[in-house]
Amino acid sequence: AQKITQTQPGMFVQEKEAVTLDCTYDTSDQSYGLFWYKQPSSGEMIFLIYQGSYDEQNATEGRYSLNFQKARKSANLVISASQLGDSAMYFCASDQTGANNLFFGTGTRLTVIP
Amino acid sequence: EAQVTQNPRYLITVTGKKLTVTCSQNMNHEYMSWYRQDPGLGLRQIYYSMNVEVTDKGDVPEGYKVSRKEKRNFPLILESPSPNQTSLYFCASSPHVSESSYNEQFFGPGTRLTVL
Numbered sequence: 401a402q403k404i405t406q407t408q409p410g411m412f413v414q415e416k417e418a419v420t421l422d423c424t425y426d427t428s429d430q431s432y433g434l435f436w437y438k439q440p441s442s443g444e445m446i447f448l449i450y451q452g453s454y455d456e457q458n459a460t461e462g463r464y465s466l467n468f469q470k471a472r473k474s475a476n477l478v479i480s481a482s483q484l485g486d487s488a489m490y491f492c493a494s495d496q497t498g499a500n501n502l503f504f505g506t507g508t509r510l511t512v513i514p
Numbered sequence: 515e516a517q518v519t520q521n522p523r524y525l526i527t528v529t530g531k532k533l534t535v536t537c538s539q540n541m542n543h544e545y546m547s548w549y550r551q552d553p554g555l556g557l558r559q560i561y562y563s564m565n566v567e568v569t570d571k572g573d574v575p576e577g578y579k580v581s582r583k584e585k586r587n588f589p590l591i592l593e594s595p596s597p598n599q600t601s602l603y604f605c606a607s608s609p610h611v612s613e614s615s616y617n618e619q620f621f622g623p624g625t626r627l628t629v630l
């Protein structure tokens with residue numbers, strides 16, 4: 401099994417500023433994946449970004465980037481140029497490569513202030 | 515449109531009254547699963563299915579049943595619901611498990627269940 405820890409229950413960021421959401425993981429698997437999902441107030445789960453454990457470069461998707469530090473077992477999400485629409489719950493998750501079972505953290509609620 | 519659908523979206527019921535939450539996907543995915551989301555606990559997996567007629571327990575299977583008779587459908591059954599099963603439920607699907615690539619899971623819109 402894998403364990404995901406998100407230590408920030410809530411975060412605030414000024415519009416247009418960058419923000420980092422923390423995620424650490426604990427796994428004995430050699431090959432695994434790390435995911436970030438966004439959950440707006442409407443409730444749906446929106447896939448944001450993925451990082452494979454063997455990927456040497458940090459993943460980026462538009463304004464989202466994943467700061468992957470394998471030795472520290474951290475996979476922080478960086479959102480640049482925050483927008484009001486970024487206000488949502490954010491979940492970090494992991495799986496073992498080749499398996500589909502996702503293990504989620506408890507989430508961080510991000511609020512973007514105008 | 516490729517999607518995962520769940521019905522109903524909202525349900526209020528009483529303790530002990532059997533209910534089924536349906537889940538259907540139109541992407542021909544082999545893998546389907548159910549999660550429940552509770553405040554402060556994130557999402558936890560209830561059951562999953564690697565293919566038709568193949569199901570297995572996740573982390574919190576007690577009080578739930580599933581079946582996978584067809585590839586596209588994966589209903590969640592609560593034989594005797596209790597108040598501690600009040601939660602937000604998500605169905606998800608993904609393509610065939612691959613050793614060399616990641617498997618993005620596609621989530622349904624969620625079903626908010628209240629058991630009185």
